[in-house]
Amino acid sequence: MVKKMEYEVVIGLEVHTELLTKTKMNCGCITEFGGQPNTHVCPVCMGLPGSLPHLNKKVVEYGIRAGLALNCSITKLGRMDRKNFFYPDTPKNYQITQDELPLCRDGHIEIELEDGSTKKIGIERIHIEEDAGKLLHTGAGTLVDFNRAGVPLAEIVSRPDMRSPKEAVKYLEMVKSILSCTGVSDCKMEEGSLRCDANVSVMEKGSNTFGIRTEIKNMNSFKALEKAINYETDRQIKALEAGEKLSQDTRRWDDTKGITTVMRSKEFANDYRYFPEGDLVTLNIDNQWIEEIRKTIPELPREKELRFVEQFQIPRYDAYVLTITMSMADFFEKTAKASDDAKSASNWLMGDISKIMKENATWVEDLKFTPEQLGELIKLINAKTISNAIGKKVIVEMFNTGKSPEIIVKEKGLIQNSDEGEILDIVRKVLDANPKSVEDFKNGKNRVLGFIVGVIMKETRGKANPQIVNKLVNEEIKKY
């Protein structure tokens, strides 16, 4: 029997991200998402006869900033080119982009693999280009909204360095995290400000000759990316096993059906007829400007992650999760300082607070309470003024109202009762009322202790200091 061949998948990603400039790439129209169709437009982004692009310097600056954050080298001599193709959402029927002389080249980022090791993923190039409008298919026909036409994009092309869908997801997470951290993009996949295409091929494990690759488009989430690559890998392997020849197609991911389908086969590939954009001049980028931009780059997620581990002594996993977004990292750091208890800060943010935010579909930016107030809450718990269980109620109230924890505790009378005499009375009362449980305990069923404590906590509306309750129950029950 022939030994079954083992395969390895080879993945490269092309990430398109909208740059957060206030105005479009080549005109003065605003870039704001949404708005009534065709209200953020002008002769330039509508491609009216005679209009000319005038390149927004901020777009170049943001492109350079992204490049520096992704460890690229920045070109001294850039050029805009035209990519020619007919599509109704592309007003000029060419896109102003960069072909031969992209803004950034030869970068890389590090991702952490599941076994804890790190891997370098190469970035071939980053170029800037304009986005297209949007087609709206209606019963009455297809309409075009040009509000998005001309919004600046950076296209980040990775090297084919990823070897599993998980690596691809990690890479995309890291790129997203770096881009939002540097403020060049808000990376909202749901609004389309971060989009991703994947180049996927399979080859014999250990080989260094890549197979025929396909390009997959239309994946709108991390989940979709992972599923699409998985599907495509299986499809290609099955085809090869069946002795079929693969073809270099562009395929569309169908998220509902969970399959990829051919969008364009190689024979029908566009000839984009790239050539220099004569309406714009050569980009001469001097070192001084690059250095000025470099100064504006904040601490990047990975550096932050390592620093958090070191400085706050929190687990590596916590540090990773907390540094995925800049806003979360900031919130954590401030809370840790205010509470002087980094581990609790991390637990609250990754636990209850993340859960509440998820339930309410809000972001850290939208939180009504401040890191200092969260710090107060942690201090109240650590000082045993309130119990942890009460804290969980207080945080919900803080989330809803933005009131400080002290006020909430006072208003609701939640201060923990640590008066042993008072608690003892209640313990005795409860034990008197539950002779069956006392009996069970005597028969060796220790489980009833939990029940008794529960009843007492209920009786005191959670305010009794649980440690004292535990101690007294243990002591008293034995006396019966």
Add this chain to the structure above:
Amino acid sequence: MELHKLKAHELKKLINSKEVKVEEVTNAFFNRIDTTDDKIGAYLYKAKEEAILNAKRLDNKLGAEGKLEGLGGVPVAIKDNISVKGMQNTCGSKILEGYISPYDATVTERIKSSNGIILGKLNMDEFAMGSSNENSAYKKVINPWKKEYVPGGSSGASAAAVAAFESPLTLGTETGGSVRQPSSFCGVVGLKPTYGRISRYGVTAFGSTLDQVGTIGRDVEDCALLTGAIAGIDKMDFTTVNTPVQDYSKSLIKDIKGKKIGIPEEYFGEGLDDKVRKCIDEAIRVLEDNGAIVKKISLPLTEYSLAAYYIISSAEASSNLARFDGIRFGHRSKDALDAIDIYTKSRSEGFGKEVKRRIMLGTYALSSGYYDAYYKKALKVRNLIKQDFAKNFEEFDILVSPTSPSTAFKFGEKTEDVLSMYLSDVYTVPVNIAGLPAISVPCGFVNGLPVGLQFIGNYFREDVLFNMAYSYEASTDWHKKSAVIE
């Protein structure tokens, strides 16, 4: 007094001395247009109502401020590929029928702010592709000097309107000689400025790296007046340059003593009409008499200009004209079923033969596998041609040549032979390839048709061009001859 026969600078003076009103001048030109334009065919759109309103406004302004600077209330007519807010912009094509520009080109804005009156939009070869105005999708333009002859192109109507006294000043556009060649054919003065001197914003693109707006008047002073009003850097056009615009009125002096003139021998070779050559030779003698030093030079790469030009301009056009697709504006085929169908049918119906030819040519030249052999090579040739000129401008102030190898030709004479049509631009095209400024001035007649003398200047030395052209003009009477409309 026949106001329409006066030159722009004469009208400006009369208006400012309050001898005539802007409104009277404006009316005089519309009267002239109404009498003669049925024969000439220069106007595609007449903006009478708006022009009269603006004339009244300027008359009030003159009353209030005592002075009208700049164009001083003088009318200007504009080629129909330059956007004027609220007016059509057909580019001489059916594909843009019904499109009204919602914005002003920068040159239009500057004419308005410089106290000019816009009379209307002028006929042209479709998308400025042509040398005889026979490619207009609307109507033909007659050469005012002889009705069987073409006015040249693509700004044929811009030159004919001035020659026929239908506007004292006009704007044309150039990609390969489209202002100078018709100026030569119609016996008027036409300037193509340095690439980057005048904003292209709002000017429908043909070849983006070649296109420039050009100015036409009946003498050098008029041409300089209009150029001064619209030249200069524009933030809407990244290819405009921040070199100060000279005061061209200071160039209008006869003295050219010691100025060095180069005569490129390649511009006097095979194909040049003998009688045209005689006119040019005579003109050179006039310049020598005025004190210039004349020397023969060689521009050996001249013969490659036309080939490089047709590749570069067509390649750029193939991309620039892609936006005329029937989706957002202009002609949309009535029986199109889907997007691809809208494109193919609208473009097939909307574009004329020459435009389609250039789009095909340009698409081919940019195609994968051909790009290096055609487009890239043409760009290399272009660089060499630039160097060729640059070398000579180290020694010479100006180069002098015929504007076109012949005088105007008859309708239909070259329509079947595209190459011979292209050859009528052989002396103008190298200038566009290099991005240099050049001017054509009348220098004689052959069989009753005007001959044009071309001065080619160094980058941003329009001042030198005006000085040389003025010196020549001041020593001759050619610019004083008037066409009699048959």
